Amino acid sequence: MAGTGYLVLALVYVIVDVKKFWTGVPFIFVGMNSILVYVGHETLGDRFPFHWDATNTHAALLWENMFGVACWIIIAYRMYQLRFFVNI
DSSP states (O other): OHHHHHHHHHHHHIIIIISOSOOOTTHHHHHHTHHHHHHHHHHHTTSTTTOOOOOSSHHHHHHHHHHHHHHHHHHHHHHHHTTOOOOO
16 A cells, blocks of 8 residues: 555656646645644544534444544635645
8 A cells, every 4th residue: 555655656757747738736735734634633533513422334434534634624725715724
């Protein structure tokens, strides 16, 4: 899996930085507050709306996790709009 991750990273690097086909959105918003998104996910990951009791099928778990990621992207985008950045 590490090799696959490396290939995806190399592909995204070529698409975003070298060829400039894509700006990297929504990764820019999450990357500007990555610490806050990580801590927020760790503390609020088991609460609604990020998590609910879905049936134990792969499709239900996929939709639950995709909804959680979408919520964090919206939160990160709003923080980007407000120019609120957490730095260490």
